[in-house]
Amino acid sequence: MLKKNPSQESFSRREFMRAAAITAVTMVISGCVASASTPPAESAAEKSGAEEAKEKIPATEEQIPTLPSDAPKWKASLLELAVGNLRFVMGKLKSPHQSVQRREELVGGQYPFAAVLSCSDSRLPPEIIFDQGLGDLFVVRVAGNVAAFSDTIASLEYAVEHLHAPLIVVLGHQKCGAITAALEGTKMEGSLGALMESLQPAVEAAKSQEGDKLENAIRANVHLTVKRLHQESVILAKAVEEGEIDILGAYYSLETGKVELI
Amino acid sequence: MATHLDSKQALQLLLAGNARFVAGERIFPNQENNRRLELTTGQHPLAAVLSCSDSRVPPEIVFDQGLGDLFIIRVAGNIAVNSHILASIEYAVEHLKVPLVMVLGHQKCGALTAALQGSEAEGSIADLLLALQPAVEKARQYPGDLLENAILANVDLTVKQLEEASPIVAHAVHAGEVKLVGAYYALESGAVKIISGSK
Numbered sequence: 001m002l003k004k005n006p007s008q009e010s011f012s013r014r015e016f017m018r019a020a021a022i023t024a025v026t027m028v029i030s031g032c033v034a035s036a037s038t039p040p041a042e043s044a045a046e047k048s049g050a051e052e053a054k055e056k057i058p059a060t061e062e063q064i065p066t067l068p069s070d071a072p073k074w075k076a077s078l079l080e081l082a083v084g085n086l087r088f089v090m091g092k093l094k095s096p097h098q099s100v101q102r103r104e105e106l107v108g109g110q111y112p113f114a115a116v117l118s119c120s121d122s123r124l125p126p127e128i129i130f131d132q133g134l135g136d137l138f139v140v141r142v143a144g145n146v147a148a149f150s151d152t153i154a155s156l157e158y159a160v161e162h163l164h165a166p167l168i169v170v171l172g173h174q175k176c177g178a179i180t181a182a183l184e185g186t187k188m189e190g191s192l193g194a195l196m197e198s199l200q201p202a203v204e205a206a207k208s209q210e211g212d213k214l215e216n217a218i219r220a221n222v223h224l225t226v227k228r229l230h231q232e233s234v235i236l237a238k239a240v241e242e243g244e245i246d247i248l249g250a251y252y253s254l255e256t257g258k259v260e261l262i
Numbered sequence: 263m264a265t266h267l268d269s270k271q272a273l274q275l276l277l278a279g280n281a282r283f284v285a286g287e288r289i290f291p292n293q294e295n296n297r298r299l300e301l302t303t304g305q306h307p308l309a310a311v312l313s314c315s316d317s318r319v320p321p322e323i324v325f326d327q328g329l330g331d332l333f334i335i336r337v338a339g340n341i342a343v344n345s346h347i348l349a350s351i352e353y354a355v356e357h358l359k360v361p362l363v364m365v366l367g368h369q370k371c372g373a374l375t376a377a378l379q380g381s382e383a384e385g386s387i388a389d390l391l392l393a394l395q396p397a398v399e400k401a402r403q404y405p406g407d408l409l410e411n412a413i414l415a416n417v418d419l420t421v422k423q424l425e426e427a428s429p430i431v432a433h434a435v436h437a438g439e440v441k442l443v444g445a446y447y448a449l450e451s452g453a454v455k456i457i458s459g460s461k
Contacts, residue, residue, distance in 0.1 A: 091295045100286040107449045112317035120350045122307035122333045125322040138317045141336040143350035154386035155315045155338035195349035254302045
């Protein structure tokens with residue numbers, strides 16, 4: 001059963017709206033939760049929407065679902081990320097694993113539980129938006145979160161093959177400057193020109209879709225990058241096939257701070 | 263609008279944040295919801311940092327910074343061999359007008375360790391190890407710890423490469439708009455030391 005604490009009794013409307021928004025994040029976890037031990041629900045008919053929303057929010061450590069022991073490792077990693085993102089969205093960062101002691105423990109080696117390929121944009125440091133600390137995330141960051149070059153792929157291969165990270169998340173984000181420039185067809189010199197070119201497949205894919213061009217291109221870019229990692233890397237493709245890892249695409253909203261799987 | 267800081271002030275802020283990290287006296291700045299909402303219209307980072315993907319060296323933690331503060335490029339071995347890395351730095355310099363670009367190497371870098379050992383590798387990892395060979399070659403010319411020397415040489419070579427391979431960066435350096443510095447992070451002490459810098 002979920003524990004009710006006094007602060008939850010006086011749940012204001014504003015808090016509820018925020019909670020409802022957070023419920024969407026919790027859905028990210030639902031892939032894990034579905035197979036986990038969810039607390040037995042009371043009769044649904046007796047509950048208001050607010051109460052239901054409350055129950056979906058793991059507001060305390062005790063409320064976070066536990067995974068069955070035979071669940072694949074990447075699911076546990078995903079749950080860890082989703083719960084950390086939830087803390088970030090709620091403005092309740094724990095900033096874990098950042099002590100001097102943690103730093104000293106890691107001198108002998110690193111054992112990150114996930115790898116993240118994200119954008120260089122200063123507004124989305126994975127360690128902050130997933131509320132993680134030293135040694136937790138192996139992070140590759142490049143403008144436009146592309147995997148068009150071998151060093152990006154090599155970095156992720158290193159994370160999987162040598163460090164045994166069970167999950168790779170490719171994280172795109174709202175209002176990505178690189179994709180905005182690629183969409184506008186801005187003429188750029190040198191390396192920036194080459195980067196724009198590697199974003200063109202996403203721009204092309206978005207053209208045929210209805211709706212916001214930029215949003216579509218950002219999402220298409222994540223999909224294409226995930227696909228590319230499977231196609232270009234024998235090491236990663238094999239690890240996915242053998243069920244050792246999974247590669248997931250995700251989207252970060254600058255406005256809400258939420259990360260959703262796409 | 264870019265940050266109002268010059269390169270010296272930006273570097274001071276980073277080193278002050280690192281001193282807090284070393285001492286275990288972090289203040290976790292700019293990480294609350296308000297800061298996030300302020301940034302939805304744009305970013306004005308005070309520096310760009312090219313560092314390693316190693317999970318033990320997250321620049322935001324090591325420099326005690328928050329959302330919107332650092333434009334970060336991370337790749338195993340903190341190299342700037344491929345054009346998307348250069349392009350990311352160019353974007354920070356030309357579009358975001360960062361006054362400071364730092365290349366940050368670190369103690370016990372796994373990529374350089376593998377490059378030094380001449381480990382057999384397939385595919386992309388083999389390319390990465392090849393890209394680290396100039397640093398390995400340079401390190402062999404010096405006495406002392408080979409790995410440490412290779413890590414330092416790799417930072418130096420990468421700083422040089424940013425200027426040599428990117429006309430945009432070179433122009434901004436000569437115009438005094440941006441300063442490039444090389445730095446080293448010690449896993450044990452948590453301290454970042456500046457090892458090279460442009461004029």
